[in-house]
Amino acid sequence: MAMSKAQDLVSSNAVVVFSKTSCSYCNSVMKLFNDLGVTYKTYELDVEISQWTNQRTVPNVFIGGKYIGGCDSVFALRRSEKLVPLLTDAKAL
């Protein structure tokens, strides 16, 4: 996946989760989004996305075009009740 494609995905989808197939960590972020009723796009990573966000791990989440981080970051936002407002602003909820 060329970097420009990754950037297109992020700018044209409210929420994007870069993941790897059958990764439980990624699944728990997607389960959280499913439970909240979020509209999101997933993309199975086949090349390093790290040169763009400096994060080579998955899941790698973008909301409203902004880089959020991994599983820990998403759940930390959830705990501090900042996740839903971000999702609402991005029209994913």
Next chain:
Amino acid sequence: MAMSKAQDLVSSNAVVVFSKTSCSYCNSVMKLFNDLGVTYKTYELDVEISQWTNQRTVPNVFIGGKYIGGCDSVFALRRSEKLVPLLTDAKAL
């Protein structure tokens, strides 16, 4: 890895965790074992172990030669305080 090698690992190590590199799910099982001070052996899976335990996912944990299951099973045993006795019986603690 031939199945016989997997069986040798399980019969000659008190605790064996079959895992995949950089899998966070597997890491959380290994972190639990580190925190408890368990002696365990890890093996990065490169062929399917599923024909032996019918579990194709990782982590795949054996204690005292007995198939325990995955991450969920290990933490369930921990919650029901059955994990430490099993580890002690297997002389891993």
